[in-house]
Amino acid sequence: MTSSTEAIMAETDWQARARQRKRRVNLVVGTLFCIGLLSGFLVGFFEDEKADLLSANSIPPWLAVASAILFVVATTIGSWKLMQVSDELERTIHVKTTVVAGNVMLIGYPTWFILWKGGIVPEPDALWLFLAGFAASAIAYAWYKLR
Amino acid sequence: MDDMKNRLKVLRAERDWSQAELGARLDVSRQAVNAIETGKYDPSLPLAFRIARLFEMPIEEIFDDEFNGGDHG
Numbered sequence: 001m002t003s004s005t006e007a008i009m010a011e012t013d014w015q016a017r018a019r020q021r022k023r024r025v026n027l028v029v030g031t032l033f034c035i036g037l038l039s040g041f042l043v044g045f046f047e048d049e050k051a052d053l054l055s056a057n058s059i060p061p062w063l064a065v066a067s068a069i070l071f072v073v074a075t076t077i078g079s080w081k082l083m084q085v086s087d088e089l090e091r092t093i094h095v096k097t098t099v100v101a102g103n104v105m106l107i108g109y110p111t112w113f114i115l116w117k118g119g120i121v122p123e124p125d126a127l128w129l130f131l132a133g134f135a136a137s138a139i140a141y142a143w144y145k146l147r
Numbered sequence: 148m149d150d151m152k153n154r155l156k157v158l159r160a161e162r163d164w165s166q167a168e169l170g171a172r173l174d175v176s177r178q179a180v181n182a183i184e185t186g187k188y189d190p191s192l193p194l195a196f197r198i199a200r201l202f203e204m205p206i207e208e209i210f211d212d213e214f215n216g217g218d219h220g
Contacts, residue, residue, distance in 0.1 A: 014168050015168075017174075018170065018171045018177070087175040088175065
């Protein structure tokens with residue numbers, strides 16, 4: 001085998017490994033996306049047509065339980081698999097963004113609560129706290145990736 | 148946080164490797180190599196050892212924490 005052939009093979013080897021790494025990450029993210037899509041479709045299909053997004057008792061109990069179980073299992077296994085296929089920089093960024101999101105919610109709720117006690121703001125709302133944590137996580141992720 | 152300097156970019160250039168190629172050899176992403184080269188991310192000890200083994204050099208010849216003003220001699 002000539003040295004040029006070896007060089008081409010070596011190049012193919014590292015490119016294949018890089019592609020394989022990307023494929024593994026895409027597989028996990030794609031699977032989680034599909035599960036989320038399926039869950040959203042089922043909720044939308046069975047939801048009471050007159051109900052709005054925040055209405056209680058708008059989907060059958062079996063679907064609520066199934067969706068909750070699916071969400072917990074998918075996010076738990078998905079996060080674990082994602083940590084396995086990601087490299088250490090990506091893992092570090094995930095940990096940092098989770099800390100940022102957690103802090104926003106842990107600091108946000110007591111702050112909102114004490115302001116509510118003072119009659120300044122409405123009662124703390126779990127959905128807004130979740131959205132604040134989610135937004136903080138997304139902003140932190142973008143900052144760590146793009147800085 | 149103290150900045151850690153390194154010679155990764157120089158060592159990579161000497162071998163005419165791209166960031167993606169070095170990343171594949173180290174089993175990390177191109178972004179990780181870029182972050183290490185630009186000093187935005189300090190690699191873990193296991194990754195630092197992998198880098199040292201790949202370039203067949205002691206770790207302290209690749210990474211410099213400037214603890215002694217950068218003088219390890």
